[in-house]
Amino acid sequence: MHQVTAGFVKILFSGMADQLEILREKYKDQPIADLEVQGTGKSVALAVPVPEIDPIKEVFSDSRDQVSEAMSKLTELVSLAKSRGYI
Numbered sequence: 001m002h003q004v005t006a007g008f009v010k011i012l013f014s015g016m017a018d019q020l021e022i023l024r025e026k027y028k029d030q031p032i033a034d035l036e037v038q039g040t041g042k043s044v045a046l047a048v049p050v051p052e053i054d055p056i057k058e059v060f061s062d063s064r065d066q067v068s069e070a071m072s073k074l075t076e077l078v079s080l081a082k083s084r085g086y087i
C-alpha cells in the first residue's frame with residue numbers, strides 16, 4: 001500500500017501483531033535502508049519512507065518521479081517479504 005500523503009509504502013501482515021518482535025528480529029539484517037517494522041493494531045507493517053505526494057495540489061504528471069520511487073520501494077518490500085517466506 002502507498003500512503004500517499006504520509007510518505008510511506010507499506011506491506012501489512014494482517015492478524016500478526018502477536019509476532020511483532022519475531023518479525024523485527026527476522027527483518028533486522030535486511031538490505032532496505034530505513035525499513036521499519038511497525039505494530040499497527042492487530043497487524044504488523046513493513047514500512048519504508050518515500051516522497052510525499054499531495055494529490056490535491058499536484059497533478060499526476062508532476063508527481064511521476066515520486067510515484068516511480070514509491071513503486072520501486074514497494075517492489076523491494078515485496079521481494080524482501082517473499083525471500084523471507086511471508087508472501
